[in-house]
Amino acid sequence: MINGNRAVLVTGGAGYIGSHAALALRDAGVRVVVLDDLSTGTEAAVPSGVTLIRGSTADTKLIVTLVRLYDIDSVMHFAGSLVVPESVVHPVAYWRNNVANTMNLAEACVLAGVEQLVFSSTAAVYGLSDAAQVDEDTVPAPINPYGSSKLAAERLLADVSAAHGIRVAVLRYFNVAGADPDGRAGQRTVGATHLIKVACEVATGQRAGMSVFGCDYDTIDGTCVRDFIHVSDLAEAHVLALRYLRAGGASTTLNCGYGRGQSVRAVIEAVERLSGTTVELTTMPRRAGDPPALVAQADRIRSVLGWEPRHTGLDEILGSSLAWERRMMQERTFETARSIQATSAA
Template sequence: MNVLVVGGAGYIGSHMVKMLRAEGHQAVVFDNLSGGYRDAVLGAELVEADLADRAALDAVFASRSFDAVMHFASFIQVGESVQLPDKYYRNNVANTLNLLDAMVAHGVERFIFSSTAAIFGEPEQVPIDERQPSRPLNPYGRSKAMVEQILEDYARAFGLRYTCLRYFNAAGADLDGQLGERHEPETHLIPLILQVASGYRDHIAVYGRDYPTPDGTCIRDYIHVVDLCSAHLLALQRLQHGGDSDCFNLGNGAGFSVQEVIDSARRISGQPIEVRDAPRRAGDPARLVADPAKARAVLEWIPRHAELDTIIETAWRWECRMRQTSS
């Protein structure tokens, strides 16, 4: 298949491009490089442009024949979305509408959307399955939920077929060490911990040790980025073979606590990793874990790198490479 990967120079998108090419598909990356990196586009064509530029989108679709679009180009910081909701609605919603309208205009019918567990807000029960109501607590989660609703309407009106993949916590790095997680600023727990191990930061903060969990720290569901991309590939193949539009929660189905992540990072890195305790953050649930049963049954998806030490080990190799490169 010939796939347009929007946001393909970013963390998950770049891993997806590598996997697509390894599986014999053609990939074209559309990215404004605001959060991505030119050197993360391994061998694929890069179109440097913005989703707000409808003319640039039309030019890409007019000059090539695409079988599908994968969309990774969203802003993802929850705290920033509260402070700058306009930024999140403009990019995550309005710019996605630009992309969908260009697809409809050029007859491209298959769409894979990078969604999020944040659409659920405070879950009614854990693990979280697809039947739970969407009650997002912040503009980031609301922007993703809005796009999911838009996709339902576009499917009915224009024949678009889509798959929404709701991530829990993407983590880890390319198994070959070529790609990894690079965010500025970094907000994700595992790379922050490993930056302490590498000496780039002096400590990691643990926000609360009084949660109703075995060790008192929050539990989250971490999914290796390669396993995440494999779910995208299976979703793409399902649409290619006539599958209906649908949504899937993607996680390992087993969570790890903040303390367990720190302990694993200490084992893998061999570094002490200074920890400083801090008060709870508002809105942090004690436990967020996916129920991936639907993805396993319908997509026949099996996470193959689910062990915490494996996730940390690949991320640590990438962190070491980044520090060597910058020194």
């Protein structure tokens, strides 16, 4: 258990990563309050025993009220927009949600006396890099509005930390995938664009096929290369970041990845092997804002937090994703049958 009985506010805790973090915090004995407007998250994703408040990070008064009502000393901020191609088309919406709403949240934290904040950031802040791995000292140079807006939010929080003493842990995620190994949580996003979720949906018959965007990159097989991290390992990193900050740790920025890359094509082939199915592919042109390769140098998070990831194998990540998608199919089948039964009874 993390020392103390003060609560943590998890914004976006009804979403994919936020719900896994809320689960990990609950498992660690932390009182959790989730704030989510349910625009992309779902109530079903919030772990049992965790309080859910429907609301927005734009609502400063609400956040101040929640901090005081639930005796909150720390915030984990997951609420944000995160689809790279969408950010290229709708940059204003991304800056509003990722920057303006983070500013409102930060103001509420200052007003209410929040002491610690863990911020959900992204490797997209790095942009293009010639390095085999990028570390936290790599100069950020985002190439899409998603990365730009997250970097702006990082800098805002750094200024708030310097002025008001709130200690901030910025966690820069690489490519998050997988589901809780015990099947308690997973990605429920409808119409998700994440490679592994999409490939697993195709493999389980929920989609007819999928597109691969760009097969002419200067990589091992022409497709993009990414550093995939299991969502449960990432959730554990958040628990450790909270423990670190509550123990008086200084503000820090940490990469969250395994330090090895997998190509899009290699991931799809592994999904086919594990599922015993063929994933129907359509080759499409490159998408705007996609770097060819992005792999973490992740020594610092191990050193600072003592983080030891436990689910690093690609097959384990994919296996948990496939198991989750099969469960989602069963749930939908059950709901459809119940709806038909109710209609017939009426």
